[in-house]
Amino acid sequence: MDTHFHFLFALIFLALATPIAFANDPSPLQDTCVAVNDSKYGVFVNGKFCKNPKLATADDFFFAGLDIYGNTSNRLGLAVNPVTVDQLPGLNTLGLSMSRLDFAPYGLNPPHIHPRGTEIITVLEGTLYVGFVTSNPDNRLITKVLNKGDVFVFPIGLIHFKYNKWKTNAVAIAFLNSQSAGVITIANAVFGSKPSISDDVLAKAFQLDKKVVDYLQAQSWGDN
Known part of the structure; x- marks a missing residue:
């Protein structure tokens, strides 16, 4: 009986602890919480006020433009087209965001971190050299060359980069498990x-x- 009790207690503890340990953004407690900037809508969630769910429309959950090539005529040779809660209000409380990354030849997404999200990318065009560095004390550099269709993940909070060291353009799509993962470019x-x-x-x-x-x-x- 005592063994059964401890086993049951362990299962309950894991069931309760798992969402806390592995969740990133808070889980939503309603179907939608479309972000708005006007306080008259009342509820303030994840840094945004929520539109009355009964007033939500399809456009609140829609974004167009990821098919458009970004302007890479800058010193990094990089264009980022983000789709966070700021561009797509319907993402509020859903714990997701994404972006399109365009690289000119030799374009670089410099070493940076996302303090609030893990990132996973897939290459749509070209080839990318990517990598991340593990935390102290090892500081291991883990790298990979990605071709079209390849996928790579960058763990939350770790310094990572993406570099197109070839003579052709490259395009990738990145997904993050946060509606607003943030970015800190190290330099x-x-x-x-x-x-x-x-x-x-x-x-x-x-x-x-x-x-x-x-x-x-x-x-x-x-x-x-």
């Missing part, structure tokens, strides 16, 4: 913060001369 955050991080701190952290740090901080990181 922007470290050298382009406002106000700037002390060059004493960065010089010691990166083992660089202060003049090198000052030079890096003087660059334009806003469009990186």
